Amino acid sequence: MDTVNAPVTSRLSLRPVAIVASLLLALPAAAAPPSSGTWSASTWQRDLAAAADEARAENPAAWTRLHKLEGLRPEVYLRKRRPEPNVERELAQLVSRGEVPAALIAALLVSGLDDYPVSSRGDFPDHVKGQETALIARERDQLEDGLLLALGASGHPSAPFVVASWLDDAERDPAHRRIAAIALGKTGSELAVSRLVRLAQNEKLPTQVRTGALQGLGHVRTPAALDALLGSLAAGGATPLRVATAAAVGQCASSWVKGVSDPMRERAARGLVDALVENDDRRVAGAVVDALAVVQHPGSLELLAAAQRAHTAPDVTARLARAERRLTRALRRAR
Amino acid sequence: MSRRVPLLTVAALLAPLGCDAPLPSAQLSASPTEGRAPFEVTLDASASEDPRGEALQYRFDVDGDGVWDSELSAESRVELTLERGGVFVPRVLVVSESGQAVGTADVSIRSLHPLADVDVDTNRDGVIDEADKAEEDLWTDSRGAVFLSNWDDDDHDGYRDAHDGLVNGERDLADLTRVVLRHSPDLAEGAEVTIEVGPQPADARVRLFERKQLDVVKDLDARVGAIDAAALREGDVELFLEGVGGRSANWDGRVTLTMRVEADGESYEDVVELRAAPTIFPDNTRAPERLYVMRVDGQGQGANLAFYNALVDGLPEDIELYTVEAWDYYADRWLQDSMQTGYQRVPTADGVKMQQNYLMTERISGYGLENLIPEELLGQDFGFAYTGGQPSSLNYGGNLEITPPHAAHGNEFRFGRVMVGGGDTGTVLGGSHADHMTTPQKQFLAAQEVQGPLIELSTEWLAVGHLDEIFLFVPDLHREGRPWRVVVASPAAARAELMQLVEQDKGDLPVFDGRPTETTVAAIVENDDLMAYNAAVQARIDDIIDQLMAEMELTEEDLIEVPVLYEPHYSRGKDFSAAYSPGMQNLMVAGDKLFIPDPEGPDAFGKDVWQGLATANLAPTGLALEYVDVFESYHLLLGEAHCGSNFQRAPFEAEWWTP
Numbered sequence: 006m007d008t009v010n011a012p013v014t015s016r017l018s019l020r021p022v023a024i025v026a027s028l029l030l031a032l033p034a035a036a037a038p039p040s041s042g043t044w045s046a047s048t049w050q051r052d053l054a055a056a057a058d059e060a061r062a063e064n065p066a067a068w069t070r071l072h073k074l075e076g077l078r079p080e081v082y083l084r085k086r087r088p089e090p091n092v093e094r095e096l097a098q099l100v101s102r103g104e105v106p107a108a109l110i111a112a113l114l115v116s117g118l119d120d121y122p123v124s125s126r127g128d129f130p131d132h133v134k135g136q137e138t139a140l141i142a143r144e145r146d147q148l149e150d151g152l153l154l155a156l157g158a159s160g161h162p163s164a165p166f167v168v169a170s171w172l173d174d175a176e177r178d179p180a181h182r183r184i185a186a187i188a189l190g191k192t193g194s195e196l197a198v199s200r201l202v203r204l205a206q207n208e209k210l211p212t213q214v215r216t217g218a219l220q221g222l223g224h225v226r227t228p229a230a231l232d233a234l235l236g237s238l239a240a241g242g243a244t245p246l247r248v249a250t251a252a253a254v255g256q257c258a259s260s261w262v263k264g265v266s267d268p269m270r271e272r273a274a275r276g277l278v279d280a281l282v283e284n285d286d287r288r289v290a291g292a293v294v295d296a297l298a299v300v301q302h303p304g305s306l307e308l309l310a311a312a313q314r315a316h317t318a319p320d321v322t323a324r325l326a327r328a329e330r331r332l333t334r335a336l337r338r339a340r
Numbered sequence: 341m342s343r344r345v346p347l348l349t350v351a352a353l354l355a356p357l358g359c360d361a362p363l364p365s366a367q368l369s370a371s372p373t374e375g376r377a378p379f380e381v382t383l384d385a386s387a388s389e390d391p392r393g394e395a396l397q398y399r400f401d402v403d404g405d406g407v408w409d410s411e412l413s414a415e416s417r418v419e420l421t422l423e424r425g426g427v428f429v430p431r432v433l434v435v436s437e438s439g440q441a442v443g444t445a446d447v448s449i450r451s452l453h454p455l456a457d458v459d460v461d462t463n464r465d466g467v468i469d470e471a472d473k474a475e476e477d478l479w480t481d482s483r484g485a486v487f488l489s490n491w492d493d494d495d496h497d498g499y500r501d502a503h504d505g506l507v508n509g510e511r512d513l514a515d516l517t518r519v520v521l522r523h524s525p526d527l528a529e530g531a532e533v534t535i536e537v538g539p540q541p542a543d544a545r546v547r548l549f550e551r552k553q554l555d556v557v558k559d560l561d562a563r564v565g566a567i568d569a570a571a572l573r574e575g576d577v578e579l580f581l582e583g584v585g586g587r588s589a590n591w592d593g594r595v596t597l598t599m600r601v602e603a604d605g606e607s608y609e610d611v612v613e614l615r616a617a618p619t620i621f622p623d624n625t626r627a628p629e630r631l632y633v634m635r636v637d638g639q640g641q642g643a644n645l646a647f648y649n650a651l652v653d654g655l656p657e658d659i660e661l662y663t664v665e666a667w668d669y670y671a672d673r674w675l676q677d678s679m680q681t682g683y684q685r686v687p688t689a690d691g692v693k694m695q696q697n698y699l700m701t702e703r704i705s706g707y708g709l710e711n712l713i714p715e716e717l718l719g720q721d722f723g724f725a726y727t728g729g730q731p732s733s734l735n736y737g738g739n740l741e742i743t744p745p746h747a748a749h750g751n752e753f754r755f756g757r758v759m760v761g762g763g764d765t766g767t768v769l770g771g772s773h774a775d776h777m778t779t780p781q782k783q784f785l786a787a788q789e790v791q792g793p794l795i796e797l798s799t800e801w802l803a804v805g806h807l808d809e810i811f812l813f814v815p816d817l818h819r820e821g822r823p824w825r826v827v828v829a830s831p832a833a834a835r836a837e838l839m840q841l842v843e844q845d846k847g848d849l850p851v852f853d854g855r856p857t858e859t860t861v862a863a864i865v866e867n868d869d870l871m872a873y874n875a876a877v878q879a880r881i882d883d884i885i886d887q888l889m890a891e892m893e894l895t896e897e898d899l900i901e902v903p904v905l906y907e908p909h910y911s912r913g914k915d916f917s918a919a920y921s922p923g924m925q926n927l928m929v930a931g932d933k934l935f936i937p938d939p940e941g942p943d944a945f946g947k948d949v950w951q952g953l954a955t956a957n958l959a960p961t962g963l964a965l966e967y968v969d970v971f972e973s974y975h976l977l978l979g980e981a982h983c984g985s986n987f988q989r990a991p992f993e994a995e996w997w998t999p
Binding site (some may be wrong): 081084085089091094098101116132150151183191220223226249252253256260261262263291294295297301338 | 672869871872880907978
C-alpha cells in the first residue's frame with residue numbers, strides 16, 4: 006500500500022552545473038538580459054543568472070515568498086483529507102499572478118534544495134509524534150516535484166534546460182525523474198520531443214521514467230509528438246508503457262484543447278483504433294478506449310465500424326463494440 | 341419432526357356436515373405406548389370403515405392437543421414423533437364423501453421427558469415454545485434463532501460490554517439471547533449435563549451465562565460448560581447467550597449448542613443452531629435521524645463556521661445536529677471518513693431490539709477522530725465494529741456507499757448493496773497504480789451478507805480514492821419504482837457552461853471569486869493541460885458509471901450530472917485526480933433536502949452558471965436545495981460537504997430475518 010507517510014529516500018545534492026550556476030548568481034549582472042525567445046544550451050545558465058538577479062531586484066519579496074509556501078506548513082496540510090504537503094497549484098498561481106517570477110523557481114532548482122527551509126521537528130503537533138522524519142521527507146519530495154512542474158508549465162526559456170538536467174541525472178529517484186519528464190513535456194519545446202522520445206525508447210531506464218517520458222510527450226501537442234506516440238503504440242512493449250502511451254495520445258490530441266487540429270485528431274483516432282484491434286490486454290484496451298473518448302473525433306465511429314467489418318474474432322469485435330458504446334455516449338454529450 | 345397444521349385449514353376439505361348418509365367410523369391404534377421423548381409413534385387407523393365402502397382419507401394428531409400433525413391423505417398408517425414428556429391420547433380424523441369422524445386411540449401413550457432438550461427462539465417470534473422445536477438444529481434464512489453482538493456499553497464503563505465475563509446490568513441482560521434447557525425430571529442421580537458450543541471459532545465468540553446468579557457457564561476459553569443436573573431435575577434451566585464476536589471474515593456467525601446428558605452409561609443429545617445478526621448500513625434514502633459535523637471556529641484550525649452555521653439554520657427540525665468539538669479531535673473534520681453508521685436488530689417478545697452498530701474504520705494514525713466512537717459515542721444501545729488491519733484511505737466511510745433497495749438481473753436487493761472503491765486500472769494519465777479497501781474490512785462487509793454481493797468500482801485514480809469523489813445516490817420524490825437517482829460529477833457539463841460564456845465574450849468572468857485559487861473563465865478553458873486532463877477524467881467517469889449501470893440495470897434516466905472540474909494532484913510521481921472546482925456530487929442528503937457544495941462558478945446575468953445547471957438538473961427530484969460554502973474549510977483540503985459530515989439514519993422497513 007502506497008501510504009502517504011512512506012518516505013522517498015533520495016537526498017538532493019549540489020551538481021556541477023548547480024555549483025557553476027550558484028557562482029554566476031552571486032556575480033553582479035554583467036550580461037545582457039535574455040531575449041524573449043529560445044535560450045541556447047551554451048548560454049542558458051548565464052541568462053538564467055541574469056534573469057534571476059533582475060527578478061529579485063524588481064520584486065524582493067518574491068524570493069522570500071518562494072521560501073514560505075503554504076502547502077509545506079504542517080498546520081495546513083495535516084488538515085487535508087489526504088494529509089501530505091503539496092505546492093504544485095500554489096506555485097502555478099504564484100507564477101500566473103506574477104507574484105513569483107518563473108526565473109526564481111528555475112534559480113532555486115539550479116542552486117539546489119538542500120538548504121530550503123522545510124519544517125523542523127518542533128513544527129509538528131503532538132498527535133503526529135513519531136512521524137516527523139517521514140513528513141519532512143515528503144515535504145522535500147513534494148517541493149521538488151512542485152517546482153519542476155511549475156517551471157515546466159511556466160513557459161520560461163530556462164525551463165527545458167533546468168528540467169532536462171533533472172531528468173538526465175541517473176542518481177535521482179525515478180519518481181522525481183518521472184515528474185521531470187512530465188515537466189519537460191509541459192515546456193512544449195522542440196528539445197522536449199526528441200529528448201522524451203529517446204527516454205521512452207531507452208530500455209535501460211526504469212519503467213517509471215519511461216512512462217513519465219510518454220506522459221510528457223502527451224503535453225507537447227505537436228504532430229511530431231503525436232507521430233512519436235503512435236509509433237510507440239504500434240511498436241508494442243510492456244503493458245505499463247502501452248497504457249501510458251495510449252493515455253498520452255489522448256492528451257496530445259484531445260478534442261477539448263482548442264489548438265489541436267482536426268487532421269491531428271483524425272490521425273490519433275486511426276492509430277487508436279488500430280491499437281484497439283491489436284491489443285487484447287485488458288488494461289491497454291481500456292486505456293485505448295478512454296483515449297478515443299478523449300480525442301472524440303467524429304469520424305471515430307466510422308473507423309470503428311470499418312474495423313468491425315474487417316475483423317471477426319470475437320474478442321476484437323467485443324473491444325470495438327465497447328469503444329463504440331463509449332464513443333457514442335461521449336459524442337452525444339458533446340452535441 | 342412433527343408437523344403442525346392449524347385445524348382451520350382442514351375445514352375446506354371436509355364433506356358437508358349434517359347430511360343424512362351414515363358416517364365413517366374412526367378406529368385408531370398406537371404403538372409403542374411408552375418411550376422417552378423424542379421417539380417415533382406408529383399410528384394405525386386402517387381399521388376405520390366407511391359403511392358405503394367409500395375411500396377414506398386420514399389425518400393424525402399424535403399428542404391429542406387439537407393440532408393436526410399431518411396433512412389429509414390416503415395413508416392410514418403413519419409414523420409421527422412425540423417431542424415432549426407427558427401422557428398423550430392420539431386422535432385421527434377420518435373423512436369420506438359421506439362425512440367425517442374423529443376417533444381417539446384405544447390406549448394412551450406415556451412419553452418420558454427427554455433427558456436432553458434445549459430450546460431457542462427458532463421461529464423468531466420472540467418467545468420460546470413448542471413452535472420452536474421444528475428444524476431447530478439448522479439455521480436458515482427463514483428459521484433459526486438470532487442474537488446481537490454485544491458491542492454496546494450499557495454500564496458506561498468505557499468498554500464494550502462483551503469485553504468482560506460479566507452481565508453488566510439489566511440493560512445488558514436485555515442484549516443477550518435466551519436459551520432454555522427443558523425440565524428433565526427423570527434425570528438419574530449422578531447424571532452429568534453439559535452444554536457445548538461449536539463449531540470453531542464460534543466457541544471463542546460467544547459466552548453462556550446462567551439465569552440465577554448470572555455466572556458464566558461457558559467463557560471464551562472453553563467449548564463446554566457444566567449444567568447443574570439437580571436444577572434441571574427441578575425445572576427448566578435458563579441460560580443467556582452473549583455474542584462476543586459478530587459476522588466477520590473469520591466467522592459466519594453460526595453457533596451450535598449441544599446439550600448432552602450422560603446417564604446410566606447412555607448419552608443423550610439435543611442440538612440447536614443460532615446465528616449472529618448482521619450489521620446493516622442504511623443508504624441515503626433512509627430517513628436521517630442525526631447529523632454529525634465538526635464545528636471549527638478558527639484560531640489556526642481552518643474555520644468552517646459558514647458551513648456549520650448553514651447547517652444549524654437549515655437542517656430540518658426532525659434531524660438532531662450532533663456537534664463534534666474541534667479541540668477534542670485536532671480539528672480532524674472528516675466525519676464521513678471516521679465511521680460508517682449502521683445497526684443490528686433482532687426479534688424479541690416485546691417486538692424488536694435494536695442497537696446502533698457503527699463500523700469504525702481503520703484510519704492513518706494521528707488524525708484525531710479515531711477516538712470519537714470509543715470515547716464519546718459508545719454507550720447504551722450504541723456499539724461499534726472494528727476490523728483493524730493496515731490503515732488505508734480506501735477504508736474510510738467516503739469510500740463505502742450503499743445502493744438504495746432495488747431489483748436487478750432477477751434479484752431483489754431489499755437492503756441495497758454495499759459499494760466500495762478500488763481497482764487496478766491506474767491513473768487517468770496512464771500511470772500504473774492499484775489500491776483497494778483492505779481485505780479485513782472488505783471481508784467484514786461481505787460477511788454481513790444481507791447487503792451483498794459487494795460491488796467494487798475504480799477509485800484508485802483519485803487523490804483520496806473515494807466513491808463520493810465521483811457520485812452519490814439521492815432520493816427522487818416524484819418517481820415510483822425506483823425513487824432515487826445517481827448524482828454524477830461531470831467535467832463535460834462544467835466545460836460546456838464555460839465554453840458558452842466564452843462564445844458570449846464573457847471569458848473575463850472570475851471563477852472562485854475572492855478565493856486563493858481565483859481564476860477566470862478564459863484562463864480555465866485556455867489551459868490546454870487542464871482541459872485535456874478533464875477530458876480524460878470524463879472518460880474514466882463514463883467507464884465507471886457504465887459499470888454501475890450494468891450492475892444495477894440503470895438507464896440514463898437514473899443519472900443526474902452536475903458540473904465539476906478536476907485537476908492532477910501529483911504524489912510520489914503519480915497523477916491522482918482531485919476536484920478543481922467544489923465537487924457538487926459530494927453532497928449531503930438530509931431527507932427531502934440536499935446541502936450541496938457551492939461551486940462558486942462564474943456569475944453570468946446574476947446567476948452562478950454551474951449552480952444554475954445543477955439546480956435545473958436536480959429540479960425533477962423535488963428535493964429542496966441549499967448551496968453551502970465549503971471552499972476553504974473543505975474543498976481546498978481535498979474534501980467537500982459529504983466528506984465533512986455523517987448521518988445516522990433510520991433502519992430499513994424490511995427485517996433481515998423475514999425472507
